[in-house]
Amino acid sequence: MPLHLIKLCVGVDTVEELERFRDMRVAERAARGEPEVSRHVTRMAPKRAEEVLDGGSLYWVIKRVIQCRQRIIGLDEVIDAEGTKRCAIVMDPEIVRTNPSPKRPFQGWRYLTDSDAPADLTEATGGADLPDELRRKLIEIGAW
Structure with a gap:
C-alpha cells in the first residue's frame, strides 16, 4: 500500500x-534540456522513502483544503546555494484533482x-464536470 505526502501549497x-x-x-x-517533471525542494527527506516511492x-x-495531488516518481538529494542538503520531491x-x-x-x-x-475527483464521484469557479465557491462556503 503506498504512503503519500501532504504539503501546504503556500502562495x-x-x-x-x-x-x-x-x-x-x-x-x-525543458529549455535547459532537463526532464519534463515537476520538482519541489524541501528541507527534510522522507525516512520512509521506499513506501512513498511505491505509488505515493x-x-x-x-486554502486549507486538499484539492489535488501529483504522483511522486523520485526523491533526489540536492545541495542548495549555501551547501545544505535538501530533498527534491520529483x-x-x-x-489530479481530488475530492475536497x-x-x-x-x-x-x-x-x-x-x-x-x-x-x-471523477464523474462517478461527482463534481468533475463542475466549472472551476463554481467548485471554488462551493469550497469557500463549506458546501463541499
Missing part, C-alpha cells in the same frame, strides 16, 4: 494557479496514509 490560491506555475517550471526545465503522491493543500507533471477535504495548517510535509487520502 497559491487555486488549482489553476498551481497548474500555471507547474507549466512555467516544466517549460524552464504529494497531496496539495490549497513528481509527474499531471495534477478540509485540512488545518501545518509546517513542512506530513505522511498521509492511503486510507486517509481523499479519492480522486
